[in-house]
Amino acid sequence: MKQLAWYYTAGEWIEGEDLVAAQARPGEEERKLLVRLGYEPRMEMGSWESAYPAIEVWFRPEKEPRYVLILSDGDGYERVFVDRLPDVWDLLARWVPVVRDAGIVRLLDDLTDVQRRPYGVVEMIARRAAAGAARPSSRS
Numbered sequence: 001m002k003q004l005a006w007y008y009t010a011g012e013w014i015e016g017e018d019l020v021a022a023q024a025r026p027g028e029e030e031r032k033l034l035v036r037l038g039y040e041p042r043m044e045m046g047s048w049e050s051a052y053p054a055i056e057v058w059f060r061p062e063k064e065p066r067y068v069l070i071l072s073d074g075d076g077y078e079r080v081f082v083d084r085l086p087d088v089w090d091l092l093a094r095w096v097p098v099v100r101d102a103g104i105v106r107l108l109d110d111l112t113d114v115q116r117r118p119y120g121v122v123e124m125i126a127r128r129a130a131a132g133a134a135r136p137s138s139r140s
Contacts, residue, residue, distance in 0.1 A: 005079045007065070008087050020068060020079055030070070030077075034058050039068055043092075045099045046072065052102040055095050057088060071095060 005018035024033050031041075039058035046054025051074040058068040065081035067088050082088050 005081060007081045008091060009083060010087065011090070016081075018079060019065065019081065034068065038062055045096060046103065051075075052106055053095075053099045055092070055099055057092070069095075 003018040003021040004015050007014045007016050020033060020037060023037060038060040040060065041056065042059045043057040046052060053074065054072040056070040060066055064083045067082040069080040069082060069088070069091055071078050071080060080091065082091065
């Protein structure tokens with residue numbers, strides 16, 4: 001049975017075969033699969049490992065679909081295939097505020113959960129900044 005995914009073009013949504021899933025090897029990790037298919041990471045906001053929304057944009061210039069957007073809701077993810085840059089920007093305009101606002105909620109939750117954190121606000125922000133700086137860039 002074919003796996004299905006969404007394709008977005010000029011404001012229209014169409015469901016079709018998931019061209020990435022169709023080429024996946026058993027047990028292959030998502031990002032390694034995308035690289036093997038010629039995609040390069042272009043943007044990442046949020047984290048798949050968290051319980052909050054996240055988005056990643058992958059691009060390959062050689063053939064369509066040229067863009068794959070990975071939309072995560074904390075419980076799983078969906079691939080959205082897009083051929084044109086204006087459509088990518090349209091989807092980002094819709095999805096980035098959700099990811100941004102979820103990040104703010106997460107930060108506020110961390111700041112107000114006094115019983116779980118044995119450190120102060122400054123220490124928590126410094127720890128997050130250090131963790132972000134130590135995380136390897138997806139473009140390297």
